[in-house]
Amino acid sequence: MAVGLVKPRIPAWLLVIGSTLLVALSALAVFPTIDQELLPTGDRGAIAVSRTDPSRR
Known part of the structure; x- marks a missing residue:
């Protein structure tokens, strides 16, 4: 029997x-259990830039 000819x-x-x-019901079930944000409000939009030169290691 050919695989492509089988009716799903x-x-x-x-x-x-x-x-x-x-997926939607799972998200609705998990959402009320999240008590705190993953990122603190002070860290929103912050971009951490390293000033060390990689060649100096």
């Missing part, structure tokens, strides 16, 4: 919609 049991669009809903 679940249509692709149903898999995409189902997996999207699963």
Whole structure:
């Protein structure tokens, strides 16, 4: 039996919609459990630039 000729049991669009809903529901379940931000407010937008010369190591 050729692989390309087999009719899929679940249509692709149903898999995409189902997996999207699963990810969205997971995000909604996890979001209320996050009590603090990953970056403190003072660090937002800060860019750390190293001034050391790599050749001096």
